[in-house]
Amino acid sequence: MNRVVRLAGPALLLLVAVATLLAGLAFGGGADAQLLGDPGAVVRWGLPIAQLLVNLSAAVTIGALLMACWALSPDRREYGAALDVAAAGAAVFAVASGVTGFFTFLNVTQVPLTFDDAFGAKLSLFFTGIESGQAWLQTTLIAAAVTVLCFAVRNHTVLVFVFGLSLVSLLPMAQQGHSAEASGHNAAVTALGLHLVFAAIWLGGLLTLVFIRKTLEDGRLAPVLMRYSTVALVSFVVVAVSGYVSAELRIGSLDRLGTPYGILVLVKVFALLALGLFGALQRRVLIGRIERSAAARADTPAGRTGTFWWLVALELGFMGIASGAAAALAKTAPPVDQAVPSTPTPAVLLTGEELPPELTFSRYFTEWNIDLLWLLACAFGIFFYIAGVVRLHRRGDSWPILRTVSWVLGLLVLFYLTCGGINVYQPYLFSVHMLGHMGLTMLVPVLLVPGAPVTLLARAVRKRSDDSRGGREWVLLAVHSKFAGIISNPLVTAVLFAGSLWVFYYTPLFRWSMEDHIGHEWMVVHFLITGYLFVQSLIGIDPVPYRLPYPMRLLLLFATMAFHAFFGLAIISSTGLFLADWFGAMGRTWGQAPLLDQQTGGGIAWSVGEIPTLALAVAVAISWSKSDAKDQKRLDRNADRTNDAELNEYNERLARMAANDTRS
Structure with missing residues (x-):
């Protein structure tokens, strides 16, 4: 690659991003002097510039770590080069996070900069006692830890945890993006978090390719680029959808697109559409040309490859427009008022939302509260599963249709539980919360496990031969790890499945899941995983280190369900209210009284769980019957091959024993 192009791309990104930011601040008024307590021009302009540097450097860090984990071989120079890029980006x-936190302190407190003890005490109080200060302190510390780990860690498996830590660094920024008391807080946090993560992956991955290009050996550019292109395509979809949700929450209606905030949104949309076109051109045309050039030993900075890198530089320029516009939007007042109502209702104070209408049976299916995280997870889960089945059929291999139906139906049920009427009413009614819980931990796994996703992944995805790890390699590594062997043990899965019920509802975890959106998402993930592991140990098709004999599986199932039923009976007979200052303080004028509703929830835990239990018992019995039939067929084939050698030997042994008895 021409050195000018390699330097021009990142420089163009930075220059265009800063220019777009400054223009956006001037146009939208994000850096205008405040009428009361103005912190000064340095803070008003310096804070958004520092936040832009935070976004760009976080993208470099996350993108480089993803490329090292996903696309690059640890046995080649490219791997170490990517980690060096990640370390520099993390530094x-x-x-930048520390500077942003300092500017945020000056902007919020409007304390003049001095070097005395009083200023230091106020600064310390801000970073340790104020929510926004704590968020920036957390981000700074996590970024510093990632910097050290990028130098210290070279193990491919351990590096994936460093990548996970780098993603966690974006969480405090996502939680700051919307008032916790304002309407739509949970949706805004989810949308902003997804937007930050996948925008960072998209931009950072491309920058990493530019930075490490010199270390890629001949013929390596095309496969690495194809792997990045897959990630970029997913990122484009997530960024587009999450960006739309964030804009809709802050704009409200199309007539507000004429406001300064709306104009900046349109600029960002224009840049996003251009980036989508660039991605389509690269994936459909240029990558194929690079592969053909590499095959002809023409993978040089000139010709087709040179044209590609100039296109990359142009793409980085449009990413600069999108990044600058995003940073300007963060400082521009949206047309939808984000202020908390002056006289909020109890439900608004507790949940951030007004009470939904009275629950009726029809409203279970007509009321919706879309959780973008699970909408995208279910959509991608269905898409990639069907894509794997299609790949098998094109290759001439078969895949049972019932597995596909079971998997798709399971994800559709998961989508309803996390986005439908149950998600609307579960913060207000314990019984609805328990109904959703039972669906997550018992119904959805019963449908997902027969889909055998790991088996499909192992068959449909091509094995890599360059020591890098893609989805197939990471999943199989996790499945065959010692940790997986422990948590997939049938006895352990039963303890996790039944024991976590008591731990969750009788510890502060239940309060965390109700009061904090992150806690709610953790609850969904936890009960999905524990339910999946338990069902997998009973009727799973995917490989596990150990399975119980069928009689023991039935015994384990009934013992666990008895424990589960005892949990439901304990709630039915309880006289105290779970989270009385939550469920008892909503101000509902409809539905059952809180304690009676809680007892109804206990009845749901006791009775509704019996239906999946019966289905599991039938499935285990059918599997047992099929296993016996297979064993009998195997024995019959062996007898045909050996002319009943085992039976003849057994009869001869009986005859010898009879002869010995006769002589005795």
């Missing part, structure tokens, strides 16, 4: 990330 800038840490410094």
